[in-house]
Amino acid sequence: MKIALSLAALVALALAPFGVSDYGLGLLIGAVTYVTLASGWAVFSGHTRYVSLATVAFYGTGAYTVAVLNEAMPYWLVLIVAGLIGAAIALVVGLSTLRLAGVYFVIFTFGLSELVRQLITWYEVNVTGTLGRYIFLDVSAREIYWQMLALGAATIALTAWIQRHRLGLALRVIGDDEVVAAHSGIPLARTKLTAFVLSATILTLAGAIASPRWVYVEPSIVFNPTVSFLTVIMALLGGANRLWGPVLGAVPLFLAFEWLSARFPDTYPIFLGLLFILVVFALPDGILAGLERLKTRKTEDRA
């Protein structure tokens, strides 16, 4: 029943571009992109409580790969290469950092995004001599939308599968208590690494798919740290450890931020900050958990 409902929603969403304006399609692409990013982020961070701020490092790497390779290879091959590069970076980063305690991991991932941006900027300015690159690809907005929708659907399906699988159970135990996890025979490093690489590949692909929308790409655009923060807050608002949590957080927040940044471009960071604080204090486990608490309290009242 639930699967049928999800499939029906997917079909409806896939047909949506035929009924909306160009602006509407832009909104749809943005919403689906953030749903994909938040869900992809939650594949690793949702259960383990390792808050990664490297989202934009992978997202930007994906976009940049397309910008560099789009004239050298066919589009589908570029996507595959982008995914592989993302997975390779995640493997190296994961192998070296996943032994770090939580807070160092957060700072490391944040530093990583900045380091990648600085290095690419420096390389482009000093070695290639151009800061920006152009992406001339014959990919229409509708095609981008469908690709992103497919990636988002695949991410949610993957999350559903992981949650029912040994990997999901292992990740949940690690999130609860790493010492217990190690004692019950869970290979800590391998489990975390698998989830991290899966998550990073999704994020990189999302950046690669979204890149033709920009046409002009430079490091400060594609490595904008706000993307990392938005992804985290969206996933947390909905409930990062739930299947539909990131979706539930991403859609309303994306629309709210679109509206706010168009209407109040100056005071927009203030709203973002207030929302962050509100979520941390009022809904530490997300909307879904909050709703469930409300429900159980009601049934208890009746009994």
Added chain:
Amino acid sequence: MLVTTLILGLVLGGTYALLALGLTLQYGISRIMNLAYGEFTLVSAFALVALFKGAGVPPLLAIVLIAPLGYAVGWILYAVMMRPLVARAGDAGRLDVASILATFGLMFLIQGGLLVTFGADFTSITYLDQGVNVLGVPVALNRLIAFAICVVAGGGLVLALGRTRWGLALRAVAQTPGSAPLVGIDVNRVARQGFALGTALAAIAGASIAMHQTFSATDGVVFTMKALVIVIMGGVGNVAGTLIAGLALGLVETFVATAIDPGLTLAATFAIFLVVLLWRPQGLFGRR
């Protein structure tokens, strides 16, 4: 050439060390990973500029006024915002995540407030910028004053933490917050003091940066990152380590800027940071 790099590097490093002192206290003693730290310094920097340009208050006097204000703000912030997080979190890992997320919100909030109030333009003041000859190298007087403030604040802190009863209580909470109550230490009060003292140091650092450097409302993240790099290099809560790491970072940045490429200084900072995190996450001078 080498002497120039050394002296300029040390002077820059003094600013960095001062910048990182407050953060190492906040995370070491209060266990709050404050990612809005750079914004705290910026608020103080803007306050100094506003006092100087608007009311003609001399910057050195302004610092004396701003520092206690920073203490008060930190005290209130801890009581209102951080204390509930500490009470709710239970273990250290959860507190890290909760404090990082909450201070992220605070970061955006302050940054947005600064952008609305002061705009996105670069700000600076001209104050005591005549050159002073140090071993044949001309150094601006305001930078030397900032360096002196760092030496006084850092040295005073090392002495206060190492030699006084109050410092002993702070160190006890930093080391084992669970056992400190057993010897009659009010952990909540000490943690609040640590956070407030850290905020006061952030205010002093911000004010002394405003005396000699150009800055803008979006620079907070860079300040936070540099302070974090130094705190982790020096070992969390280790004041002497922080001072040495700050000076070292200043030297490395000046060296990279003069010998390799000025565009790579920030990249060099992050590279050092990542290497230290991987190789010695307990800090260069820390013990496991």
